[in-house]
Amino acid sequence: MTNLEDALGEIGVLAAAEMADASPTKSALDSKINEHFAGAVVRKDLVKAVRGNAVVPTYVLEYLLGQYAASDDEATIQAGIESVRQILATHYVNRNEHMLVKSEIRRKGRHRVIDKVTVTLNEKNDVHEAEFENLQVKGLMIDDVTVKQNPKLLVGGVWCICDIEYFYSDDQRVVPWILGSLKPIQVAGVDIEHFYEARTSFTTEEWIDLLMQSIGLNPEQYNDRGKLIALTRLIPFVERNYNVVELGPKGTGKSHTFSEFSPNGILISGGEVTVAKLFVNNSSGRIGLVGYWDCVAFDEFAANRRTDQNLVNVMKNYLANKSFSRGTSIYGAEASIAFIGNTTHTVPYMLKNSDLFDELPDAYRDPAWLDRIHHYIPGWEVAPIRSEMFSTGYGFVVDYLAEILRAKRTKDFSDKYKDYFTLDTSVSTRDQDGIGKTFSGLMKLVHPTGEASEDEMRALLEFAIEGRKRVKDSILRIDATMRDTPVFFRYSDKAGDWHDVATLEESQYPQLYRRDWDASSDGDAVSGSAGDAAATTTRATAPASSSGCSMSVPPAVADSSPTSLTEGHQDFTAGQKGVSYEKLLLPYLRGAFKITITDPYIRMPHQGRNLADLLSLLAAAKEDADEIDVVLVTTEEPKADFKQRQLLMLKSIKDASDAVGVHLAVRLDDTIHDRRIETDHGWRIDLGKGLDIWQKPSDNPFDFGRNRQEFRLVGSAFTVHYVKIVAMELGEN
Template identity: 75%
Template sequence: MTNLEDALGMMDALAGDEVAGTVPVKSVLDEKIHGHFAGAVVRKDLVKAVRGNAVVPSYVLEYLLGQYAASDHEATIQAGIDSVRKILATHYVNRNEHKFVKSEIRRKGRHRVIDKVTVTLNEKDDVHEADFENLQIKGVVIDDATVNRNPKLLVGGVWCICDIEYFHTDDPRAVPWILGSLKPIQVAGVDIEHFYEARKSFTTEEWIDLLVQSIGLNPEQFNDRGKLIALTRLIPFVERNFNVVELGPKGTGKSHTFSEFSPNGILISGGEVTVAKLFVNNASGRIGLVGYWDCVAFDEFAANRRADQNLVNVMKNYLANKSFSRGTSIYGAEASMAFIGNTTHTVPYMLKNSDLFDELPEAYRDPAWLDRIHHYIPGWEVAPIRSEMFSSGYGFVVDYLAEILRAKRTEDFSDKYKGYFTLDNSISTRDQDGIRKTFSGLMKLVHPTGEAAEGEIRALLEFAIEGRKRVKDSILRIDATMRDTAVYFRYSDKAGVWHEVATLEERQYPQLYRRAWSAVPGSGDESGVDGVGESPSPTPAVAERARHAELFQGHRDFVENQRGISFETLLLPYLAGATEIELHDPYIRLAHQGRNLVELLALIAAMKDPAEEITFKLFTVLDDDPDHEKKQLQMLTAIVQGAVQQGIKLDVAKDPGGHDRWIRTDTGWRINLGRGLDIFQKSDGGWLDFGSSRQEFRQVRAFGVTYIREED
């Protein structure tokens, strides 16, 4: 592999690629789950074991596992895995094998396939016709009764198990493919009363862990807040007309829930949305996605820079009123909407320079549109997905849980807090709607019977208030006209004591979050927080140049076993003030070399202003051994993901220069490194070794450093 950038890009797919070779030890919670929900739960690591090269959503695989491997008996599980693998091998249509499968259908006359089916109306012949995505056949006649039973076939497509027959005629217009039968991959029904009764046997903590395991995550890898954030992604499936935004770094699993979790939701690219596709086609009168799906999620929403203003306007009305008009007709729908996007800046950077909706297309930064969002999920709090974050415990077969959530969409739990708490009257009706809908959704998920203790209700209410406050505070940054009336996001308890709610970023960066409105870019007065009309002092820049001029220039040698050396004293003074740093080191391969890089990046992150961002370009070389190369790429991927959260954009590329090791900054320094960053001797002391905490306590290997000032 020669292209390091491409290699790094593949690592998301490698995460969790391995199939466990050992049977996981069943926890006490797993025993309890299986005891109360036998037949409706499955071991979550089995999905990876059976997936192979089948590019299908997890709910399709879990549907099959639920039929054959929903057991806690290992022999039954293994037999079920073999059965599902055999079914997939025999019936799943791999796109690049479609010619072979079509030949098999012709040879056998009839063959069962697993494929995604989409139906369109052929107005000319007045028949419905089915298209098979992977089999790549079109125009297969499907009877109206089947379409009426499964209307989602008309919008977005449905994964199905189908019997396809072949019959050739001399008519050149005739399609030789005949649909013998079609069965959507979904459970037939659920016993919700049993679901309620079984819930009573679980503590709130156990139940939340069960839900987290059900969406494929390991609850041991998440704190209470992290679990709540993960569950918030499920609210669009249990709450009608719920509008949520999640923006955060790449690789945090934002879209996973919407693409893999439920057959009742659809994930589409934000750039592929049209009014006709989403709402209604004026030409045909056919309603769009919102009429058929419980949740419509927009992936890579922040990357769509060419938004259709007409779409924005229609969507704005729908988000507010659950209806939309096209022509002379008014339509209503219940689909929730989720808007998912990647952030390219850190939270403090956005707070200093704009707002938390900074990444959205300009057309969607309309305060009226944003005000329709009920909750903002802070995606930057979610750690990048690692293999150990996937669950190997038992969770609901996602199709079973999806049907439970769908059944609860008709219920309203938004007032369940009123026996204990009261929202402040300054909170507007629209703000209260956002809080109440988020709270209702969380209650349905965590306390599906509607019964909960005061402390449990308080936790969900505060989280709901925080998510709406994040929306409102960003709107106030964008639109000065909405700042006239003071809003207090707080609630009182039965004793009349008021409790203020603040977002986590508000607590973490108060100097940026609570600065004067006049300092917000685009507000009409960007003169600063401390004074109006004051010119920024040039003194810091002058002082910075003077300090760099005083730094040592020339060569220094360090001897074997010397102590008292650290990147903080050796390199950091020369990196101060730089916004671009370039490191050439071909040996960032092993774990301790990766640790050296992380320690340098951590020093840079701690030195810089939290609201500033630095580009760090690493040029290195991949290991020749394929196994070592894979570990190296996984390590580099983790470092890239960690760095971006601290305001350092780490770009990794192949070093074209051989064995030379050096650093260059945009402030004019070149530092030639004899050994690169690998200057410390190996230590086996672990965490009890003082050198594991402070570099200056470690012994170094003999090395030299040359400092060159390339420009004044």
């Protein structure tokens, strides 16, 4: 028996899902971008065209494309692509070919390479020495001036273009490798005034779309709220000492911005950091990552269960005060911190059973630590990345934009909203700081000159308030003593009208969101989410996310609650209409939390549609805060081409199902023959034909049967048996 993930990995279907290599049509916005930022922008789909098997960050490839293909002329672009491909083929060092490159350096005496370089101080010999990650050579002496100009070489390493020479010596202590030259891959400088001037030629909507394309995302696939969420990931690069958390499902691109976007940020595994690595090494006195990088991001932070309490304490002080003490010294730093992690439960489940920080290690669920977080990005609102969500338009060369953002870090726009709005006096200083820093970061991104209209500032302020409110409300769940002082997350405008701000999940699941507070506060407002919230003025910037849709429980499902289910069977004839899973299966599945579906034929698109229909029925019928585990046991398509399509289809169904609290696990077993459904509350449904009971859908896109099963024709006669069983071992199939 094989699980779905292993099967996908074996055939490499993800690589087969690459988009076609056709050149996209240039839009009016693309023409405008090239007109005002000639030489600083590049077509974003070119990265894929030149990457090949080079495992390098996007900013390295875009640096090269910016040198050779920063144009809207197709002939120039194609010539530039070939030049970059040739450079990578000649100079990029593949780790598994390091010995071949070493031999080439020895043969030629001097060779240029593209590799990640890290520098250490050899205290014994009082010299700095460089180490090349892929080339796997170390001990190359590097001059102090170069190290001083590029201090990040000492912490984390930097991608560089280097000339390496080879000179053999009989002295075994002498390293034969000599560093001839080193050039970090980054732009030499940017004209910030030209940047400001060109910004005035774009509307706010156009500018946001330009930023979306610059980070590689297709703006047409996102609504306004989705775009703000994506841009919030850039705030740590433009705002000093900004602390942000993003928790959400897998595959939504949470870590992409921090690993690929900027040479000024570093992404590390949450379990690989120590006090010495992050802050300062007591024995050597060397400053850690926060002293050299604009942004330090922790990947898979929620999965890290090994916690150093000393690290938590030092980090707590740094997040609050921008400083840390080790030994007798106190150090300051400006690095922003981003915490990224996956969630395994739906939002209503977390609201009912815990809080939105449920996935974090226990040591980090300390209210004092969490109170240092400025903004919580709702990762569950972000759709899983699909091929059409990647941009094919023009955007800034990411290194160029990274330098612009770095130049803006010295500015402070946190008070700009006060020209139009005033926060409620109950909002604490720490809450105001979180709101102000998020607002400042978004202003620098969207309105870099600091000038914006009242409505434009209102949208950014409400989003900033929401993100801080999400943090505060979760803290109130963890520490009930903090509810004694009500906090109203609202603001007034110049006319004196008050506007309450609610998080999207608060609006969607009001009873779950306030499950503890209503009882403890006797109906009084807590954190601006009282029972009278529905009567207050609510914000207009919380539409459903671009990844979601509005779904209500069908009346037939909501009202069907049979008082008694009986054993027996039902017979159906070919050509019959009026048959649906809602009538046939749902009454016997309602209330189950573990369900096993055994059907050897879930291969074709219409069979996958049937499975998705059943899972969506289960999702609509359950309580929002409940979760159901479903195991599908099916067989694998024997033909390679169809197998790939089958596995991708099952993966897509799993992603959609998991997102609504019906967790699908797929097991591939070529020995099964029976077709049945088993539940953990004592029912087995024997399916004569499996789930595929109808004729294949017609080609008419408006055929009612595509959306309503009752209008479909039964394919051939079949029988369904309902069997009540005393006990079963679910999942033993």
